[in-house]
Amino acid sequence: MRTSARGGLAVFLRWCLLAAVLAGLAAAPAHAAAPPAAPGEAPAAVTAVEVPPGVTAGVAVFDRQTGTFTEQLNPRLPVRSASVVKLLIALDHLWNRGPNYSLPTDDRARFDTMLRSSDDASASYYWSQNGGSAIVDRMISRLGLADTAGPPAGYPGYWGYTALSAADTVRIYRYLLDSAPEPVRSLVMGNLRQxxxxxxxxFDQRFGIPASFEGPWAVKQGWSGFGDFSNCSNTAAAAADGAGPAAGGAAAGLRPADVDLTRRVLHTTGTVGSGDRTIVAVFTLQSTSTSFGAAYTNLNRLVRSLNVPGGVRPAGTWFGTWGTDVRVRADTNTSSTTLTRLPAGVEVLIRCEKQGQQVEVPPYVNDWWAYLPLYGGYVTNIYVQSPDNQLPGVPLC
Incomplete structure (x- = not known):
């Protein structure tokens, strides 16, 4: 059958349009499949999360106001939990203490320190007193957790080797906020807010959620595998937060399906916004050569890419830093109080800058200081990655 010139052109154009659509589909980035919504939950929205090169991430962001997930990436990936498992340890410890759920004074101090300052000795105490892996088994049953498992066989004391997923972590926070007895909710969430x-x-805990959003927020962080390190305390660091009785790398004889014990992990979990509007759970696996400062930066960049309803971004500009043992001070001079020390090479948020004491780090000389709102103090601009003494685009304090 012959086709007219007009008809032939129309057919040709339709084929071009189809080819363009197919090319667009082929070029579209792949996304992790969202898990089916649990009963009573709205279907999950899937968006592109910016994951830095070399990082494996499990992400779930749940908006409690709309009942929907705004972000999900590998949400059911089981990851070595490090100190995030302290949420389960805390809930199990409180479970049968009704109706007031009060704790003796010494136990309350231990409990608070475990949640606020991620104290490992406190977690190990509860782990030993309350049955070890049986804690995890009980909480799996009580909360309906799907991807959680206790430490691998042969590592019964290593509570930080418990596997958690981002999806299960959202479920834990939803229980705390929506179903837990009010005294339990107030006790646990009150500590996470502090x-x-x-x-x-x-180890500095102000990464991820606290670095990316203004308050109010509540967080339980986790880290493991970064060796001996201490940037904000004179206390000697443990070999790995949440590792258990001893430092641990990859264990011999583990089955391929077991949780990864080799790579370094850095996690941020908690709530953001007024009324704990949004639950955020971000788990990252990073290479064994990644420094704490680099891992900190990777996690912050990932969290800043997320759609977090109710979250308010802090004002300022992010800059890289260089040097080791860089002090953050209370004022713009080297005689003022040291507030903390920056993890080597970490990216920092700078709100403003002003002139102060001239500092010399040959061959550099600089009298400008940058204010870091996350740390509440100043750092000399010498250690900020910028070609000029005064930082471009940064207002005066």
Whole structure:
């Protein structure tokens, strides 16, 4: 059958349009499939999360106001929990203490320190007193957790080797906020709202959620595998937060399906916004060569890419830093109080800058200081990655 010139052109154009659509589909980035919604939950929205190169991430962001997930990426990936498992340890410890759920004074101090400052000794105490892995088994049953498992066989004391997923972590927070007895909710969430800058092992806890959003927020962080390190305390750091009785790398004889014990992990979990509007759970696996500062930066960049309803971004500009043992001070001079020390090479948020004491780090000389709102103090601009003494686009304090 012959086709007219007009008809032939129309057919040709339709084929071009179809080819363009198919090319667009082929070029579209792949996304992790969202798990089916649990009963009573709205279907999950799937968006592109910015994951830095070399990082494996499990992400779930749940908006409690709309009852929907705004972000999900590998939400059911089981990851070594490090100190995030302290949420389960805390809930199990409180479970049968009704109706007031009160704790003796010494136990209350231990409980608070475990949640606020991620104290490992406190977690180990509860783990030993309350049955070890049986804690995890009980909480799986009580909360209906789907991807959670206790430490691998042969590591009964290593509570930080418990596997958790981002999806299960959202379920834990939803229980706390929507179903837990009010005294339990107030006790646990109250402690998470008072998360200290430093863990008892000397690691800075202000990464992820606290670095990316203004308050109110409540957080339980986790880290493991970064060796001996302390940037905000004189206390010697543990070999790995949440590792258990001893430092641990990859264990011999583990089955391929077991949780990864080799790569370094850095996690941020909690709530953001007024009324704990949004639950955020971000788990990251990073290479064994990743420094704490680099892992900190990777996690922050990922969290900043998320759609978090109710979250307010802090004002300022992010800059890279260089050097080791860089002090954050209370004022713009080297005689003022040291507030903390930056993890080497970490990216920092700078709100404003002003002139102060001239500092020399040959061959550099600089009298400008940058204000870091996350740390509440100043750092000399010498250690900020910028070609000029005064930072471009940063207002005066």
């Amino acid at each position: 998360s200290t800058r430093c863990g008892t092992d000397g």
